[in-house]
Amino acid sequence: MDLTFSSVTVHKILMDMYTEKEYISFARCIAQMCFFISFTVVDNFLLTSMAYDQYMSICHPLHYTTFMREGQCTLLVTVSWILSCANASCHTLLLTQLPFCIHMIPHFFCDLGALLKLSCSDTSLNDLVIVTVGLSVIILPLICILLSYGCIGITNLKVPSTKFICKALSTCGSHISGVFLYYRIIIGLYLVPSSSTSSDKVIISSVM
Template identity: 35%
Template sequence: MQRNNFTEMTEFVFLGFSSFHELQVILFVVFLILYTLTLAGNAIIVTIICIDRHLHTPMYFFLSMLASSETLYTLVTIPRMLSSLIGENQPISLAGCTTQMFFFLTLAINNCFLLTVMGYDRYVAICNPLRYTVIMSKRVCVQLICGAFSIGLAIAAVQVTSIFTLPFCHRVVGHFFCDALPVMKLSCIDTTINEIINFVVSLFVILVTIGLVIISYVFIISTILKITSAEGRKKAFATCASHLTVVIVHYGCASIAYLKPKSENSVKQDLFLSVTYTIITPLLNPVVYSLRNKEVKDALCRAMQRTIS
């Protein structure tokens, strides 16, 4: 069948949560509260790190970059989803869908590599403490951030190009944003090759980043176990606890969402999995780093005291 026999689609409509029509107002309120908390939490993290000189270290620089990336990540998808819950679901143009998917994938991949960079930072801090300031110089930190973002851009460009060169003959996306698999399902032709590309790319990103994190923590744990004092071991573990918690949640959600067998795909299951990694995970980052990190809590207290005084 020739490509020009297909009807050219110029816009798409999201199915979203239309199958939960009676719950849409409740879902809107719940998602709005979670989204507001996410924005507020990440904004507080970034602001505290900027204004408190005690937090002007590579570790907190990377944390501020992660919080900023997570904020942009949610801005790409959540506002439109919220508007569709309380109003008529407006169509999105083909160009708009392409743009949304590109920035969503770029920021999602960027977040994975930022977590890897943060793991490397902890490795240097614990395994090479005397050379930490030399190895993790400002220039190196900026290069690592730029590298993570550049990899995200490159991989997202490959995925988006492979998807939007397909001919589409359906316009209803069974999702609340332009994610890769739901958009591929709108194609009129067999998308096996595109699905393989998407799976391989997802597998590559997850395995490479989590593999590097695991390698970092193997060296970290080995070094910590050599510390003679119990207090020293406890302090060293404490510096990694927040990062490790976020890594487990982040990669757990990403693996379930993108690496599960195709036969297990269902619209409702995918919707709530997407809510997990687009709303819940970005919310957990500032919560975990605020509650489990003494330096961040102290900085918050100092900021509150200055505000009150």
């Protein structure tokens, strides 16, 4: 997932640096944005699935093999891809209906927020979709992750064992770090009003 996520933007950046031609066609720009959104949302759902997996392994270890069968894992991944593609298609279709007056993107890749700023028409519908869809594909999974870790924390309190706590932390530590970094940046980029965020901060956050 990380390889595909990075390859959406990095290969074009490297090509621009090599050819010294910072140019991208409209069709490729829209495709880049669509894939970027798809992989972002898939990453989001996979983090949620991993939190559920850790919840089952720590809180219900005896039932883990029953609930986390191969078919269950396949279903989680499939639903993640379907929802992410539907989300990306929604944003893409709305964006292609807009006229653009400016053709220079103040960004190093075709990001949705950066493209909306180039439109010379009303983008209130696009902004509304970003907020409403964003709440469903970003905030709801985040709530599920927090609930999973809340249950894990309660289980740790019920079993006052240093070995158990260390095992739980070693299992969840890297995932917690990834979740914090991912959601902190995503919420700052897409759910905070663009007027309160400078373009430099947006670009730095996108690199992260």
